[in-house]
Amino acid sequence: MIPAQFAYRRATSVADAVAALADPDAKVIAGGHSLVPMMKLRLARPGTLIDIGGLPLRGIADGAEIVVGSLTSHADLAQAAAFAAAGLQAVAECAAAVGDVQVRNAGTIGGSVAHGDPASDAPAGLIAADARIRVAGAAGEREIAVDAFFQGPFWTALGEQELVSAIVFPKPAAGSASAYESIEDPASGYPLVGAAALVTVAGGRVTAVRIGVTGVSGTPFRATNAEAATLAGAPVADAARLDITGQDVFGDTRFDEEYRRHIAAVVIGRAVERAIARAQGGSQ
Ligand SMILES: Cc1cc2nc3c(=O)[nH]c(=O)nc-3n(C[C@H](O)[C@H](O)[C@H](O)COP(=O)(O)OP(=O)(O)OC[C@H]3O[C@@H](n4cnc5c(N)ncnc54)[C@H](O)[C@@H]3O)c2cc1C
CATH class of the missing domain: 3.30.390.50 (CO dehydrogenase flavoprotein, C-terminal domain)
Structure with a gap:
């Protein structure tokens, strides 16, 4: 099916994307691999798509904690050595289990958690790892513990005008x-x-x-x-x-x-x- 008509624009910054979400008819799009199928089925009919794909939210920073930018693809997560080195093999294995290679290349970890699909792989790894979801909103950034984040089918603790900016993984103890x-x-x-x-x-x-x-x-x-x-x-x-x-x-x-x-x-x-x-x- 063909989606209903929508306007499209690229976000120029995280603040710009957050400001655009003040419009209750706007939705951000990252990899588009969950949102576009829903739009085609007309289960989602956003008036405006805010494309966040060009924002600098991609990449894995391996320090005292592992911080994964929300636009990091499942493929990049699956291949990152940092997780096995920290004892967080399950996080990479959840990403490797997603769909096929095309879905893993286009789909993002931020899109996956924001979407809140109860059948997705990522939540299991995030819960086991006691991850925190870092979100950006009009009042700045905050972090939500994973145990409080997923609240029901396609329902999360993410506010209407908030973006997932990163997922933070604490490093577990030796052994x-x-x-x-x-x-x-x-x-x-x-x-x-x-x-x-x-x-x-x-x-x-x-x-x-x-x-x-x-x-x-x-x-x-x-x-x-x-x-x-x-x-x-x-x-x-x-x-x-x-x-x-x-x-x-x-x-x-x-x-x-x-x-x-x-x-x-x-x-x-x-x-x-x-x-x-x-x-x-x-x-x-
Ligand atoms: C054929 C197929 C097979 C799949 N198989 C699997 C599978 O086996 N396991 C699995 O877990 N998933 C699977 N998926 C889903 C895939 O992992 C998606 O890519 C992922 O769930 C969503 O990421 P995305 O970047 O594509 O998000 P999008 O489709 O761009 O967005 C999804 C939703 O999240 C919102 N959103 C996106 N990014 C953000 C952000 N940073 N902050 C706030 N809101 C945001 C959007 O507004 C939208 O509501 C499959 C998808 C397809 C098409």
Whole structure:
């Protein structure tokens, strides 16, 4: 289908883009790989598109924390060595799992988190990594903890007149490693279930863990029961079932609700297992 008519202009700066968002009919466009399909289906009908693609928000700065500009592509994230070096392998693995090479080259991490698609890969890695979403608005910049950012299907804590400017990843303690496991829709690459685990291992036991789950329900979530089991050295998949029980789980023709509950727990268990093996020096 052809989108409804819209005006188009390029933002000249972050402040210019933020100012343009004062128009409630305006929307920013980054890679366009989520917005344009929605416009073609007329699920989105912005009056004006503000193209932020030329703004200096692309790139990965590896310092005390890893700061990823919002326009960084999934492909660039997937290839960045900084994540594996910091024990944040899951972040790069989430990016590598996105769609196909064309989608990974055009789609951006900022667009992905701002869009808030409950079936996207990135939230699992961001939750496991305890990332912060840096946003720019009329009053300046602020940061939102990932646990407070995703609020429902296509609904985030981002204000109407705010832009995602960067994602900030704190570096975990020495002895940490992470892994992302998913089962994908073979046609689109979207995860039917995805889980990322970040563990810290010291003295042969897990001393810290965070687990993020995506694709299962309307809001990506932390698997806190599975985290407690991981710390206790108990079976993770059994505990993960309790995390899924509290969720309003998607059911569709590929995975009905009951099967998705089962497979989500299995995938969470696999992510934890692989993260622990990595932290203990395995090459998985
Ligand atoms: C065929 C296909 C397969 C795909 N498969 C997957 C997959 O397997 N896994 C997955 O996770 N995703 C998948 N995607 C989605 C892809 O990752 C998108 O690129 C991404 O979700 C959105 O990034 P974008 O830069 O294209 O955003 P756009 O489409 O430009 O924008 C999306 C939304 O975010 C807003 N926005 C964009 N940037 C910002 C910003 N910096 N600040 C505030 N708001 C902003 C826009 O206004 C719009 O509402 C797929 C897409 C396609 C077309």
